Amino acid sequence: MSRILPILLLVLGAVYLGSTLRAPRQPTEFDLGSFGRLPVVKNGRIKPLDTVARTTLLQLQGRQRVATDEGRALQPVEWLARLVLDPATVDPLKTFEITHPELLALMHVTAEDGDGGKRYSFRQLEPRVPDLERQFQLAANVEAKQRTPFQHAAVQLYGNITLYQQIKYSLADPEAADWLGALTGLQQNLHTDVAAVRAQVNNQPHDEAAARRVIDLTRRFQIMDDFGILLAIPPPDGDVAKFSWKKTGGSLLETFDTGAINPAALTWAGLAHAWRAQQPAQFNEILRLYRQALEPRYATELRKSDIETRFNAAAPFYSATVLYVAVFLLAIVSWLRWPRALGRSAFYLMLLAFLASTAGIAIRMWLEGRPPVTNLYSSAVFIGWASVLLCIALEWFYRTAIGTAAAGLIGFATHIIAHYLSLGGDTLEMMRAVLDSNFWLATHVIVITVGYAATFVAGALAVLYVVLGFFTRLLTPQLAKNLTGMVYGIVCFATLFSMVGTILGGIWADQSWGRFWGWDPKENGALMIVLWNAVILHARWGGLVKQRGLMNLAIGGNIITGWSWFGTNLLGVGLHSYGFTEKGAIILGLFMLSQLALIALGLFPPENWRSPVATTRSRPASSS
Numbered sequence: 001m002s003r004i005l006p007i008l009l010l011v012l013g014a015v016y017l018g019s020t021l022r023a024p025r026q027p028t029e030f031d032l033g034s035f036g037r038l039p040v041v042k043n044g045r046i047k048p049l050d051t052v053a054r055t056t057l058l059q060l061q062g063r064q065r066v067a068t069d070e071g072r073a074l075q076p077v078e079w080l081a082r083l084v085l086d087p088a089t090v091d092p093l094k095t096f097e098i099t100h101p102e103l104l105a106l107m108h109v110t111a112e113d114g115d116g117g118k119r120y121s122f123r124q125l126e127p128r129v130p131d132l133e134r135q136f137q138l139a140a141n142v143e144a145k146q147r148t149p150f151q152h153a154a155v156q157l158y159g160n161i162t163l164y165q166q167i168k169y170s171l172a173d174p175e176a177a178d179w180l181g182a183l184t185g186l187q188q189n190l191h192t193d194v195a196a197v198r199a200q201v202n203n204q205p206h207d208e209a210a211a212r213r214v215i216d217l218t219r220r221f222q223i224m225d226d227f228g229i230l231l232a233i234p235p236p237d238g239d240v241a242k243f244s245w246k247k248t249g250g251s252l253l254e255t256f257d258t259g260a261i262n263p264a265a266l267t268w269a270g271l272a273h274a275w276r277a278q279q280p281a282q283f284n285e286i287l288r289l290y291r292q293a294l295e296p297r298y299a300t301e302l303r304k305s306d307i308e309t310r311f312n313a314a315a316p317f318y319s320a321t322v323l324y325v326a327v328f329l330l331a332i333v334s335w336l337r338w339p340r341a342l343g344r345s346a347f348y349l350m351l352l353a354f355l356a357s358t359a360g361i362a363i364r365m366w367l368e369g370r371p372p373v374t375n376l377y378s379s380a381v382f383i384g385w386a387s388v389l390l391c392i393a394l395e396w397f398y399r400t401a402i403g404t405a406a407a408g409l410i411g412f413a414t415h416i417i418a419h420y421l422s423l424g425g426d427t428l429e430m431m432r433a434v435l436d437s438n439f440w441l442a443t444h445v446i447v448i449t450v451g452y453a454a455t456f457v458a459g460a461l462a463v464l465y466v467v468l469g470f471f472t473r474l475l476t477p478q479l480a481k482n483l484t485g486m487v488y489g490i491v492c493f494a495t496l497f498s499m500v501g502t503i504l505g506g507i508w509a510d511q512s513w514g515r516f517w518g519w520d521p522k523e524n525g526a527l528m529i530v531l532w533n534a535v536i537l538h539a540r541w542g543g544l545v546k547q548r549g550l551m552n553l554a555i556g557g558n559i560i561t562g563w564s565w566f567g568t569n570l571l572g573v574g575l576h577s578y579g580f581t582e583k584g585a586i587i588l589g590l591f592m593l594s595q596l597a598l599i600a601l602g603l604f605p606p607e608n609w610r611s612p613v614a615t616t617r618s619r620p621a622s623s624s
Contacts, residue, residue, distance in 0.1 A: 006344035009330075013323060013352045020314045024075065029280035034287045035271070036077035039298065039305045040170075041231035041245040043426060048305035050312055052230065053080035055426045056167060060160050061097040061119055062423055068093060083167060084268075085275040087174040091126075094119040096160055100153035106131055107157075122164060125157075132158050166229035171248055171268040173220050180266075180273035183252075186217055187261050194256060218256075224249025233264045234298060263293070308367055308428075316360035317381060321415040323353035328408025331401040335474050339401070346404040347395055353411060354392065357385045368428055371442040373449050377418050377427040379565070382446075384414030386453035387460075390490065398482055406460045420583075440508045448501025448526060452561050454494035455529060458487050459558035459595075462551035466602045468611060475611035484547050487554050488540060494557075495533040502526040525564025532560045547613065552602040558595045562588060 026032060036050030053076035057064045066074040069092070074082075082090040094115040098104055104111070107128045111117040125132075136158040139151035147155070172179045186193065192207070193214045199206035224247065231245035251262045267290045274283035294302060327350045334342035361372050361381060368374060372382045387410040395403030421427070465483045469475035475483075505526060506516040517523060536553045539545045545553060566588050606613055 005338075005341045006348050009326075009345045010348040010352065013326075013349050016322075017316075017319055017352065017356055020316070020319055021310075023310075024313050028078070030081070030275065031280075031284040031287055032075065032077050032081060033309075034284070034291065035081055037302070037305045037309045038287075038290070039234075039294075039301050042229060043429060045426065045428060046245075046301050046304070047426065047428070048309045048312075049080060050077050050309040051426065051428075052167070053077045054312055055422075056080070056163065057095065058423050059163065059425055060095050066093055066095055067115060080167070081275065083164075084171040085272040087168050091122045094121045094124075095164075096120050096122065096125060096157065098153070098157060100150055102150045103153045103157060106135065106154070122161070125161065129161060132161070163229070166227055169224050169227040169249070170230035171228075171232055172272040173224060176220070178273070180269040182217060183261055183266060183269050186214075186255070187266075190255070190259065214256075218253070221249050221252040221255075225253060232268060233262055234294065236262070264290070304367055307363065311360070311363050311367075316356045316363075317415055317418060320353040320356040320360070321412055321419075323349050323356065324408045324411035324415065326408075327353060327404055328412065331405035331408060334401045343399070343401040343404070346401060346408070350388065350392065350395070350404050350407050350411075354385070354388050354407075357381065357388070357411070361385060364428065371438060371446060373445045374441065375427065375429060376566075376569075377421040379449055379452075380414050380418035380421060382449055383453045383456065383565075384411050384418070386450050387411070387414065387457050390454060390457045390493075394486055394490075398486065400479065400482055402461065402464065402479070402483060402486065405464060406457060409463075410456060410460050420587075440504070444501055444504035444508050447497055447504060451494050451496075451498030451501050451529060452565055454490050454497060455533065455557045455561045458490040458494060458554045459561070461487050461490070462554035462602075463558075463598055465547075465551045466555070466598050469609045469613050470601045470604065471610060473611050475609075475613055477612065480547055480611075480613050484550060487550060491533050491536050491554065491557075495530065495537060498526065498529045498533060502530055521568035522564070525560075525568045528560050529557070529564055532557055548602050548606075552599045555595050555599050555602065559592050562591055562595075 023033065036053065037048050039046050039048060040052065041047075042052055054064050057066065057076055057079065064076050066076075066079045068074060074093075079090065079093070079095075097119050098107065098109070098114070099118050107120070107125050109120050109124055113124065114120045132154060135151070135154040139147055139155050142151060168174050173182075176182055189210065193210040196207040196210035197214045200208075200211045226249070228247045228249050230247070232248050233246040233251040235244040235246075248265050248268060251265050255261050267286060270286045271283060274280075274286060291302065327346050330342050330346035330349065334346060361378075364378065364381075365372055372385075373379050388407045391403040391407035391410070393403075394406070395401070418427075461483055465475065465480065465487075469480070502523075505523065509518065509523075510516045532553075536550065536557070539553060540550055566584055570585055570588075
């Protein structure tokens with residue numbers, strides 16, 4: 001049992017991870033996989049259409065699945081293909097999340113009208129968009145911190161509808177019945193049609209129909225250029241710089257100067273025509289020829305798009321999250337039954353989850369060409385990764401399933417945080433200028449983030465101490481002693497990395513802005529972590545706290561680190577005030593209250609605890 005079960009669960013976990021690496025099954029005869037791998041530029045980054053689809057859906061509705069009226073779930077890339085190639089088939093699909101009752105009333109919809117009581121279609125909302133725009137304009141004049149919940153919801157919905165429309169106008173004219181026919185007709189008659197317009201301007205005899213045709217197309221091109229958000233036309237000279245890509249509408253406007261329509265614009269029109277005409281063979285052939293044309297000039301970009309698309313489908317961080325849940329449950333149960341078999345099983349699955357997270361971080365680094373931490377999302381993933389690495393070391397030395405339980409708890413929590421941070425859009429976003437330095441990203445940011453992770457690990461171990469001791473009889477004196485040694489050692493580790501990381505941040509600031517310390521909220525938060533960990537160590541060395549006191553102080557470290565990591569962004573001032581979601585304040589507040597509640601439990605006298613924890617004063621772990 002102790003040998004077979006761990007191996008069996010390890011194999012099952014490996015099979016689960018392996019299953020995520022298979023290419024998704026094509027839902028139709030159209031080669032949507034190749035379509036999703038086509039590169040475009042959005043928000044300053046070359047990315048595949050598959051990423052555009054997934055991040056857009058997360059922003060619109062908080063999930064990547066779209067249900068049709070027939071009950072079929074559309075893949076993200078199929079939804080995007082419909083949106084940019086045949087929008088009339090997407091407008092009835094319920095993809096906009098609305099939960100605020102006043103906003104529902106404004107849009108004249110009810111919970112019964114929505115999918116799951118909260119998702120609505122563009123067709124349902126379109127008649128009330130002018131009313132929504134008026135509310136948006138009113139809210140735009142109010143500082144974000146002063147807005148009411150209704151105004152926040154109105155601003156978010158208006159932004160989502162705007163994004164939906166911007167993507168719709170990015171590749172082809174959504175209102176044209178035959179966009180390919182319109183462009184090929186222009187290509188064939190360009191010179192005579194333009195001559196007719198010039199003659200009309202000069203009040204000379206001209207072909208009125210030709211002049212109207214050119215004027216109408218120019219208007220459509222301008223609308224696409226104004227509303228479109230994707231840069232889908234690569235530069236013809238092979239310049240891979242993302243700033244050289246153009247919008248389809250802007251490229252079409254240049255037709256009147258260049259005398260020819262850009263082949264990429266014709267490609268998008270051809271794809272739209274084949275899609276609407278239900279001609280998968282023609283659609284797939286256009287895709288093949290377009291990729292063949294891009295290959296000599298954009299081989300690297302195409303390879304990255306291919307890898308990113310597979311990365312999106314595999315979702316290694318989601319897989320790791322599932323495994324961390326299993327790790328935590330197995331570790332907890334191992335304290336009750338079959339400690340050897342379940343403890344080993346939890347350890348093996350922890351290694352597997354860590355491997356999945358490592359692969360995910362490595363691929364993100366390759367795609368970005370950056371160190372692992374570049375924004376709040378990546379910091380959450382990396383803190384989870386570093387925390388689990390520390391827990392692996394703890395479990396290797398102590399073999400009590402405490403390290404695996406802490407790894408499961410922190411790994412799951414940080415990946416859930418990362419998931420909610422991903423709802424704001426692309427997590428591989430362009431670097432902000434203040435962070436655009438690979439050297440400092442690889443030193444200051446990494447070191448201080450490891451300090452965050454270590455402080456959280458110490459706090460998680462302290463939480464286990466209090467919960468096990470207060471509610472169960474599992475906290476034996478020996479286990480309490482082991483936990484005390486773990487927390488003490490990790491706090492020492494956290495103090496070192498937090499202090500070095502803070503000093504490196506000061507050096508970076510001095511080199512960038514000519515000052516070492518500017519009392520920026522993030523700087524102060526980093527200093528608070530150093531000081532708090534120093535307080536823990538001095539209280540321990542001075543004999544001011546025993547086991548429970550050390551644990552309560554370590555739980556307090558969770559509050560300090562949570563504030564430094566997220567809370568400082570709530571202030572809206574300083575160089576590091578970015579990336580925080582509106583719901584973040586509530587979540588952070590609840591987290592802090594939960595930690596205060598645990599500290600309150602830890603303050604109860606030992607006789608109120610269910611476990612026989614030691615009450616004698618013990619010496620610091622460093623001298624025992």
